[in-house]
Amino acid sequence: MDPKKKKKKCHGRVSVEKFKIMLAYVQIMALFRTNYAIRWPGSVRALFRLMDFFDFNLVSLVALECMHRSTYYFTFLVSLGLPAGFALVLILLKKIGVCRYERRLMKIPRTCVVTGVRIKNFMEPKQYHSMRVASTINALKDAGWGTPTPRQIRAELAESTPLLRPASSISSGNEMGGLHGKKGLTTEQKSFISTSNTMIFKKRVFIRFDHLAYNNKIFNMFFVILMLIYPSICLRVTRFFKCDSVGNIRVLGADLYTNCYDTEYYVMAIPAILGLIFFVAGIPMFFLFLLWQARTAGTDWKWEACSKSIHRKRMALAEAQIDAQLSREFWVKPIGIQEEKKACINYFRRQNFRDHRVKNRLGFIYYRYNERVWWYEIVELSRKLILNSLVALVTPGEDSQIVTGAAICLFYFTMMLTIRPYKTKSDLNLAATTHASLFFTLLCGLMLNMRVPFLGKYLFPTKIEREYAEMLFVEIVVMLQVGLVCLQFLLGVIWDGTCSNETKFLMSLEENRDLVLKQAIATISAKFGTNDTGGSGSSNSRNKGSDGEKFWAKQKTNESDTEAVMDNYVNDVVSGQKEQASDKVIQMDTTKKKKIKKVKIPSSKAVRKLFKDYDFDESGMIDLEELRDMISEMHTLAEGEPMSNEDAQTDAELVMKTLDADNSGLLGEDEFVDWVSAGLRIPKALRDASSMKDERGRRLQNFLSSVETLANEMDDEMAEQGEDDLVIEEIEEIVPVVAKRTFKRTKTEVML
Numbered sequence: 195m196d197p198k199k200k201k202k203k204c205h206g207r208v209s210v211e212k213f214k215i216m217l218a219y220v221q222i223m224a225l226f227r228t229n230y231a232i233r234w235p236g237s238v239r240a241l242f243r244l245m246d247f248f249d250f251n252l253v254s255l256v257a258l259e260c261m262h263r264s265t266y267y268f269t270f271l272v273s274l275g276l277p278a279g280f281a282l283v284l285i286l287l288k289k290i291g292v293c294r295y296e297r298r299l300m301k302i303p304r305t306c307v308v309t310g311v312r313i314k315n316f317m318e319p320k321q322y323h324s325m326r327v328a329s330t331i332n333a334l335k336d337a338g339w340g341t342p343t344p345r346q347i348r349a350e351l352a353e354s355t356p357l358l359r360p361a362s363s364i365s366s367g368n369e370m371g372g373l374h375g376k377k378g379l380t381t382e383q384k385s386f387i388s389t390s391n392t393m394i395f396k397k398r399v400f401i402r403f404d405h406l407a408y409n410n411k412i413f414n415m416f417f418v419i420l421m422l423i424y425p426s427i428c429l430r431v432t433r434f435f436k437c438d439s440v441g442n443i444r445v446l447g448a449d450l451y452t453n454c455y456d457t458e459y460y461v462m463a464i465p466a467i468l469g470l471i472f473f474v475a476g477i478p479m480f481f482l483f484l485l486w487q488a489r490t491a492g493t494d495w496k497w498e499a500c501s502k503s504i505h506r507k508r509m510a511l512a513e514a515q516i517d518a519q520l521s522r523e524f525w526v527k528p529i530g531i532q533e534e535k536k537a538c539i540n541y542f543r544r545q546n547f548r549d550h551r552v553k554n555r556l557g558f559i560y561y562r563y564n565e566r567v568w569w570y571e572i573v574e575l576s577r578k579l580i581l582n583s584l585v586a587l588v589t590p591g592e593d594s595q596i597v598t599g600a601a602i603c604l605f606y607f608t609m610m611l612t613i614r615p616y617k618t619k620s621d622l623n624l625a626a627t628t629h630a631s632l633f634f635t636l637l638c639g640l641m642l643n644m645r646v647p648f649l650g651k652y653l654f655p656t657k658i659e660r661e662y663a664e665m666l667f668v669e670i671v672v673m674l675q676v677g678l679v680c681l682q683f684l685l686g687v688i689w690d691g692t693c694s695n696e697t698k699f700l701m702s703l704e705e706n707r708d709l710v711l712k713q714a715i716a717t718i719s720a721k722f723g724t725n726d727t728g729g730s731g732s733s734n735s736r737n738k739g740s741d742g743e744k745f746w747a748k749q750k751t752n753e754s755d756t757e758a759v760m761d762n763y764v765n766d767v768v769s770g771q772k773e774q775a776s777d778k779v780i781q782m783d784t785t786k787k788k789k790i791k792k793v794k795i796p797s798s799k800a801v802r803k804l805f806k807d808y809d810f811d812e813s814g815m816i817d818l819e820e821l822r823d824m825i826s827e828m829h830t831l832a833e834g835e836p837m838s839n840e841d842a843q844t845d846a847e848l849v850m851k852t853l854d855a856d857n858s859g860l861l862g863e864d865e866f867v868d869w870v871s872a873g874l875r876i877p878k879a880l881r882d883a884s885s886m887k888d889e890r891g892r893r894l895q896n897f898l899s900s901v902e903t904l905a906n907e908m909d910d911e912m913a914e915q916g917e918d919d920l921v922i923e924e925i926e927e928i929v930p931v932v933a934k935r936t937f938k939r940t941k942t943e944v945m946l
Contacts (some may be wrong), residue, residue, distance in 0.1 A: 209690050211562035211621045214421070216683045218574060219628035220248045221425045222581045223635065223676070229582070230599065231591040232639035235669035241676065249426050266434075266449035267462050273423075273430040274469045277477075280419045288412050295405040296358055299398055304363045304391045310379050316359035326351060349495040357409055358402055363391050410554040417481075417558055424477050424575060425582045431469040432583035434462070436590065447590065474583070478575045485560060485568060488552045493542040500538055507534065509715070514541035516714045520707045521565075548708070563615045570615040577606050581632075593643050600636040607633060618696050620686050627682055631675045638668045702836045709831075795874050796905030800912065801867050804905055815860040822846035828900040845893050852894060870905075873898045 224245030227234065234242070296316075303312045330350050334342040342350075379387070436447040437454040444454040453459065500507035511528065514537050518525040528534045544565055546552060553561060560568045580602055589595045607629035616622040641648050647660060649667060654660040690696070808824040809816055816824065826842040829835075853861055853869050 209562065209618060209621055209686075210558070211616065211618075212624055212683060212686055212690070214574075215621065215625050215628060216679075217248060217422070218578060219632070219679065220245050222578065222632060224249055225429065225582050226635060226639065229586045230596050230636070230639060231643070232596065233642055233665075234639065235665050235672075237669055238672050241673065249429070266446055266452050267458070270430045270434060270462070271465065273427050274465055274473065276423050276427070277420065277473065280423075281416065284412050284416050288409065291405060291408045291412070292358065295401055295408070298401050299358065299361065302394050302397055304361065304394050304398075305387045307363055307384060307387055307391070308379070310383060310387060313361065313363070317362050319359075322360045346495070346498075349492060352492075356402075358405055361398075363395075407554070413555045414558050417556075420477055420481075421575075424473075425578045427469065427473045427477075428579050428583040431466055431474050432587065434466040436587055438590075474579065478572050478579075481559060481575070482569065482572050484556060488556055489543045489546050489568065491546055493539045493546070496542050497535055497538055501535075507538070510538045510541065513711070513715055514538060517541060517544065517711055520710060548704075562617055562621060564617055567613055567615040570613075573606075573609070577602075593640065596636055596640045596643060600633055600640060603629065603633040603636060617700055620690070620696060624679075624682055624686055627679055631679050634675060635672055638671055642668055795871075796902060797909055798867055798871060800905040800908040801870050801901070802863060803908055804901065805863050805866050809863075815862055816866070817860055818846055818850055821850055821861060825849065825897060825900070828904055829896070831900075831904060833900070845897060848890060848893055849897055870898065870901055874902060 224242055226232070227239055227242035300314060303314045305311070306313055327347060330347055331342055334346065334350065433446070433448040437444045438447045438450075439445075440450060446452045446454060496510075500510050511534060515525050515527075528537045547560065547565065547568060559571045563570045581599060585595065585599045585602065588598050607626070610625055610629060614622060616625060642664065645661075647664075649660065649664055651660075654663060805816070806812075808820055808827075810820055810823075822842050822845075825845045826837045826839075829837040829842075850859070850861060853865050855865055
């Protein structure tokens with residue numbers, strides 16, 4: 195089968211945000227039947243009753259009326275007790291998870307390196323805490339912080355708190371190596387125990403990772419449940435305060451058999467007020483508090499470190515500038531301490547939301563929104579609160595209530611289109627469709643209530659026929675638009691799960707952004723050093739002296755000149771012009787109509803270093819699996835886009851078959867270096883012409899180009915580090931005069 199005709203498999207990932215958008219749409223529209231006194235057609239009312247299922251009213255879902263005569267107060271109390279009940283269940287599940295995973299840890303105990311006895315118990319909490327505090331104080335002192343304050347110690351300890359009880363490889367009572375008269379272990383026994391403990395330690399780490407994932411699922415489940423039952427709680431609480439008059443008696447609008455302003459009503463007003471505070475207003479504030487706490491965690495501590503170290507502050511500003519450039523945001527150099535603090539803290543907050551621990555626990559709330567509108571879920575909760583509950587208290591039964599509801603829908607619709615909160619276009623389109631559907635549905639209801647002859651006053655012979663036609667028209671319009679919204683939702687979910695790479699590309703783009711950011715930071719750190727940065731380097735490296743320290747020692751200028759040097763260097767790294775002079779050396783021959791272009795060939799040392807970087811088991815040979823990972827990663831780094839597993843496997847098999855001269859199934863270092871060196875000495879024009887002949891040539895040329903790009907970058911890094919034994923060759927290529935001068939794209943340019 196021709197590879198060119200081979201269809202590529204589609205890989206997608208369903209967006210959870212589409213389900214959240216659709217759930218909000220259904221929950222709001224379901225209450226159009228009871229919140230507004232509109233003469234809806236029969237089929238529309240039946241549709242709204244069908245949507246009531248997503249109101250998650252536990253009394254109606256489990257048919258408690260069959261066992262107990264349900265009053266509004268009973269339904270009201272059940273709704274208020276739902277969050278507490280679910281919280282207790284999840285707390286129980288969390289405790290069960292701790293017991294389960296701790297038992298798994300005890301099934302593979304480590305051996306004491308002093309006595310050789312299996313350790314089947316955990317460390318004492320006080321002992322572990324004292325060890326953490328002592329090591330934290332020593333680390334802060336080594337970082338140049340002097341004697342740390344209790345607040346600094348607490349901030350540092352908060353960075354890593356184990357969920358399961360800690361364990362040690364030394365049994366209790368033998369921490370100082372005392373055997374109390376017993377015979378010690380031999381060297382061979384200690385070596386065997388250390389090797390065994392290392393393997394067991396790795397298994398125990400994976401168990402702790404599994405428990406962390408389990409714990410994150412518990413948190414996600416809690417947030418999902420709160421979002422599902424929030425409209426129902428708001429509805430029950432707010433309707434408690436809505437009373438209607440039946441003759442001379444005031445009764446609840448939601449239950450005409452329940453009187454208002456009697457003794458029972460005033461008693462039930464206490465939980466109603468508590469529900470209004472802790473649930474109606476408390477759930478959105480709880481979400482906002484969690485997001486704000488996660489976003490601002492440690493930012494003051496990090497800025498305090500920057501304020502005490504000029505080098506750390508410069509590095510933080512450089513990282514903020516590069517991150518803004520990669521995120522396609524406008525960057526203005528901060529002037530003054532206040533602007534620098536604002537820029538650094540804003541960058542620290544964004545990094546907090548990208549942390550995998552925060553993303554796994556709270557990502558359900560904010561991850562699908564753009565970083566600048568991380569708070570938009572609170573806006574969605576406020577929309578549910580107003581349209582499901584508060585609007586029922588505004589002139590109930592009158593046309594002005596419908597006008598108010600339509601105006602609120604239009605306001606949120608305009609707000610959503612203005613700020614465009616969603617990361618993916620499909621989510622934005624679905625949200626816009628649902629907002630428009632809610633608005634036009636209320637508009638149709640308003641025309642029915644006001645008896646507006648929107649089909650023409652004299653088009654029908656009688657008033658009854660006109661009203662029947664108007665009801666039929668509204669029925670068709672409402673049913674049709676709801677059907678189109680559901681169809682758009684279903685097609686979007688199917689497309690995301692089968693053939694759309696929108697979500698996958700978004701994740702890959704973010705991963706590449708983080709990778710480029712780390713590499714750019716590493717480049718700047720290598721140039722300007724890490725001295726006096728508050729713990730970024732060890733004391734040993736500081737004593738020996740790095741290239742960055744020598745760089746700073748040579749600077750005889752004042753503080754502003756030093757900042758200008760670093761600013762220029764950061765701008766060069768961001769713009770990709772730093773290596774411009776060394777990447778291309780072009781000489782013009784004015785006597786002939788041609789260019790002689792000198793092209794740099796990567797050194798054999800860089801090619802060998804590249805080979806060793808992907809020889810993961812350090813066996814001196816690369817097998818097919820390692821070669822596949824090598825090709826996939828090099829393609830991502832060189833081209834700025836991910837490579838599918840099928841293409842990586844196909845390329846790995848082709849490269850192995852081509853380079854493996856002895857057919858051993860393993861690629862040797864000399865085989866790799868000889869093939870790359872020989873291929874790069876062939877003029878690029880000939881290589882491009884050869885790659886156009888067949889698929890095999892194209893794949894080999896792509897592999898060679900990726901190796902060339904990364905090897906050249908390694909040469910540049912080694913040249914900056916001042917390695918004297920670096921030998922870089924150059925060859926001449928003749929190209930037409932009309933060819934434009936091009937420069938190698940850096941990873942930063944690829945991302946931009």
